Amino acid sequence: MTGVFIEFRDPLFGVIVFFVLIFIVAIFSYWWGRYKLKLEDKTLNRFASQFHKLPNEKELKSLISEAGLSEKSWLLLASTYEKEGDFEKAIEIYQALMEIQKESASRHETMLLLGQSYFKAGFLERSRDIFLQILKISPRTPQALEQLLLVYEYLQDYDNALEVLQPLQELGEDAKKDKLYLKAVSLIRGNKFSQNEKLITLIDEYNRHKKLSYLIYEYLFRHDSKMAWSSFDFTQSERIADILWYLNEDELDLDIIAQNDFLRELFTAKGVVDLADESSVFELDVLIKLRHAGEKGANIQFEYLCDNCKQVFPFSFHRCPSCHTIDSITNEMILTKDTIEENYSF
Ligand SMILES: [Zn+2]
Secondary structure (H helix, E strand, O other): OHHHHHHHOOHHHHHHHHHHHHHHHHHHHHHHHHHHHHHHHHHHHHHHHHHHOOOOHHHHHHHHHOOOOOHHHHHHHHHHHHHOOOHHHHHHHHHHHHHHOOOOOOHHHHHHHHHHHHHHHOOHHHHHHHHHHHHHHOOOOHHHHHHHHHHHHHOOOHHHHHHHHHHHHHOOOOOHHHHHHHHHHHHHHOOOOOHHHHHHHHHHHHHHHOOOHHHHHHHHHHHOHHHHHHOOOHHHOOOOHHHHHOOOHHHOOHHHHOOOHHHHHHHHHHOOOOOOOOOOOHHHHHHHHHHHOOOOOEEEEEEEEEOOOOOEEOOOOOEOOOOOOEOOEEEEEEEEEOHHHHHHOO
16 A cells, blocks of 8 residues: 555656646637637527528518618618519518508508519519509509509510500600500510511501611511511611621622611621721721631620610610610620631631
């Protein structure tokens, strides 16, 4: 026994115990640090989720009715969600607001916003029902009529869309272009008339009103290029340059092309004819000179600008996807590298 006590008193034993203690403290302190970090992370996430997660319908109603935030603040919050593309949250806020605005005058405004949100989110039937509900209460609401017209058009319900034009005209809105547009789209998409009847009616409509040139010539060139060239309006050559540019060679009428400066330049730039030495359009001028120099590495692509809201799109449109203006398209040429010719060149 005396021997064992002597060993415990050995200085080496003390050093070992000291290091073991340090090790235990280090392990414990590491574990505690990690545990605290996890705990903080959890609390932080829970706190942050309050800002990402919208309260459920019941919570939302009680939050709004408690008047913690003004109606304006809720509308601002909903419009922020809309701008971020989160229509579901915006719709929930509008619905909850409408619940407490039963007799209030501002309910009308919230209904309009709800209808617009449904439309943007693609719930066209729900959007239509909301606008019809508004018009039932206040038939002379131009915003609701304009939105309803748009919804009917998207639903391809052209008869009802045309009916909406009547009250809009009574309110002093200029709906002539809308009427021509809806009639043309209805004719093109409908199956009441044969292809030939559609083409003849569209040419007749264009000759009478000189409107919707992009829509009408796009349809004519797609279905009967001969008929399109025979009723060609030279004043619209630049406006429909992209439609002409993408035509196949067998769809071209070289006699008609030779009669017009812009057409000569456009198709010389494309390399189909050689009837121009230069062009006042920069992109065409560069291409013509490259063709004459025997270079084939360039081409033209198009992008599309809305004359009204000035937004640019990579695709053509008949009603601006952003501001919904009819026939506001302007094409813009972009000089590009001709990748196809480059791929095949050695
Ligand atoms: Zn626009």
